[in-house]
Amino acid sequence: MKSSYSDTLEELFNQNANRENETQSNGGGGGGDFTVSFPTSWDDIREIISGLKKGGSALVNLDKEKSLANRQRYLDYLSGATFALGASFRKIQDYQYLITASGVSIKIGK
Numbered sequence: 001m002k003s004s005y006s007d008t009l010e011e012l013f014n015q016n017a018n019r020e021n022e023t024q025s026n027g028g029g030g031g032g033d034f035t036v037s038f039p040t041s042w043d044d045i046r047e048i049i050s051g052l053k054k055g056g057s058a059l060v061n062l063d064k065e066k067s068l069a070n071r072q073r074y075l076d077y078l079s080g081a082t083f084a085l086g087a088s089f090r091k092i093q094d095y096q097y098l099i100t101a102s103g104v105s106i107k108i109g110k
Helices: 004-016 019-025 042-053 068-084
Strands: 034-037 057-061 088-093 096-100
Touching: 034 042, 042 057, 042 068, 068 088, 068 096
Parallel strands: 034 057
Antiparallel strands: 057 096, 088 096
16 A cells, blocks of 8 residues: 555656656746757756756656666756755665755645
8 A cells, every 4th residue: 555655746747647748848847937858868857857947846756767777867966956056865666766956845744
């Protein structure tokens, strides 16, 4: 049985899953946007960080990247950028991370 924490994140993921395509087509998120990203290249990672710089947040899923070494590099880069920007980095599940800009709080609950 899933915890309420996982249920809430799954709902967030499902509600915002279609925003991934919107974000990629308009050049990236920002200004408080919440994006769902499945990065498979360094350009994708740079877009996520660009969105963070603009005050956005992201649910990042590294499952589509087949190379475990690249997954680790992306994760290292994202966590370093998150720290440098004063943002928050939280592991949700294996290869899934919630990154929120500085000053953004996430409340999980009913």
